[in-house]
Amino acid sequence: MNRLLIGRCLSALATALIPTTLTLAVLRTTGDGAALGVVLASEMVPLLLFLPVGGVLADRIRPQRVALLADLTRCLSQAAIAVELLLGVNRLLDLALLSAVAGVAIAFGSPAVPRLVVAVVPGPDRLRMNARIGVATSLSAVVAPALAGAITLAAGPGWAAALTAVLFACSALTLGGIHTASAGARTSGPGRTSAASARRLVGRGSAASSFGRDLVEGWREIRERPWFLACVLGHGVWHFMAGLFLTLGPVTAVQELGGEASWMVILQSGTVGLVLGVFAAPRLPIRRPLAVVQLGAACYVLPMVALAVTAPAPVTAGAYFVAMFGLGVLSPLWETVVADEIPEAALGRVRSFDQLISFASRPFGLAVAAPLAGLTGVTALALTGGVLVAAANLAAIVPMARSRRRRAAPEPCVTEGKLRRR
Known part of the structure; x- marks a missing residue:
């Protein structure tokens, strides 16, 4: 390790x-x-x-x-x-x-x-x-x-x-x-995999399996987990809003909040919050990690609102600290929960979809921030962005609750030993 x-x-x-x-x-x-x-x-x-x-x-x-x-x-x-x-x-x-x-x-x-x-x-x-x-x-x-x-x-x-x-x-x-061991199926959850997933993972063992078929199977794993898709889309909104804030924030700080030094204070407060959040994640008594993940992402509403109302630099710095603390907590939690919930044989494809949304969203936000602000004004854009990032991430908690209720009902499943015997 x-x-x-x-x-x-x-x-x-x-x-x-x-x-x-x-x-x-x-x-x-x-x-x-x-x-x-x-x-x-x-x-x-x-x-x-x-x-x-x-x-x-x-x-x-x-x-x-x-x-x-x-x-x-x-x-x-x-x-x-x-x-x-x-x-x-x-x-x-x-x-x-x-x-x-x-x-x-x-x-x-x-x-x-x-x-x-x-x-x-x-x-x-x-x-x-x-x-x-x-x-x-x-x-x-x-x-x-x-x-x-x-x-x-x-x-x-x-x-x-x-x-x-x-x-x-x-x-x-x-x-x-x-x-490491050769690529193979891991069970999802404590030693168990759903019957449908087990059949697919056994069926995909052929080396002749096409890339297209593998991609379809990866997408099927995502569709079977509405909570994952909802979370990833919420995180995509987070990255897009981060692109907006990191483009419009320095302009506002230089023009309205006291200059470049104010923006540096805001950025460094976010860095401190991020590091402290990552340190805190494994030490917090968290019972519902996915809900905490989404609450952490929703915290980005705070710097967006601070940007919209042109809050003083200390207030904006505090808001950005809280938002980045939330990111620091959610990042290791998200990595761990996804690794526990997604079968190992599909983990690479599922995470590539997650990373694709994240990698694409922030550059897009950086690119369109100035044109959008020119059309709507910084205040309207930042307020709308704050509402969207909070709504998109808090709404993802609903599929989690439904998924938990569904898992509470007995589901046909196979153990690792049965999977091998098949």
Whole structure:
């Protein structure tokens, strides 16, 4: 388990270094914001396109191998970027293509990580492991931009890219020492799987099964769990509103709340809230984790309302602290609950759908924030967004209650032993 944690920490730091390194490299080379947009989009577009394929692959192959190959691929892409920058080649097309390669690697590696945690970490320890990974990811998001900026100022962006490549290589080395069982069906819940799911998981064992059929089976697993679909859509609304807030918030802070220092205080309060929330998650006496997840997401209504009424900077900072504390609590809880409730043989495909919604929603929110604010005004847009993020996430609690009532009734099920005998 220690290898897994160290590897995920290294990978999180390397991942967080990339945006700042690429931004500074492109701006130093071209000084063109449009060129920067092309390079950043070159990673995002293939990531979104290949995520469903990555989910299928994560369910077919040992997750350790998929994550290892993803880290090695990203290591090579960052090493190639470092060589180009250090040699002074600086071709925009090369940077875009190498970023696209990294995007494909993320698409294949991301769905494999939840399966890797399930394969390596015993059930009672998963929440604590997910919380530790969450802390590493949160701290990396804070430390990495400053680290990449310092290296770029001192030695150039090529050396920042080289450090990123080394970190991915070290992450791959830790994964190389992790041994997991071959991909197979895990029971959902305490040793039990529904009869319908069991029949599908047994039936999908053929290596000749098509990607299309696997995708359909993954979608069927989602449809059988209305609570999951409702939660994912609510989280998509959360990410969209986060894009709006992170675009309109700094403009409002600079113009109305006292300048750039006010926005930095707001951002740092959110960072502190996020880290504290992740630390608190495994220590809180939570009896209904999914309800807590959705309440945590609904807390984003607070900074949206603060933005709408142009609340003073301390009030906005406090609202953002609470919202990000909610995110910190919900993230490890969500990872753990989904791993417990979704059959392992379908976990990669189910989580790839979850990640697809999340990865796509925030950039979309960033892109449309300014045009929407120009049409409706910041106040109306932020108030509407606050209502939507609260309603979408609180409404997801209803399918959870129905699902719990349905599970209370006896359902034909099979144990692991019966599943093997079939």
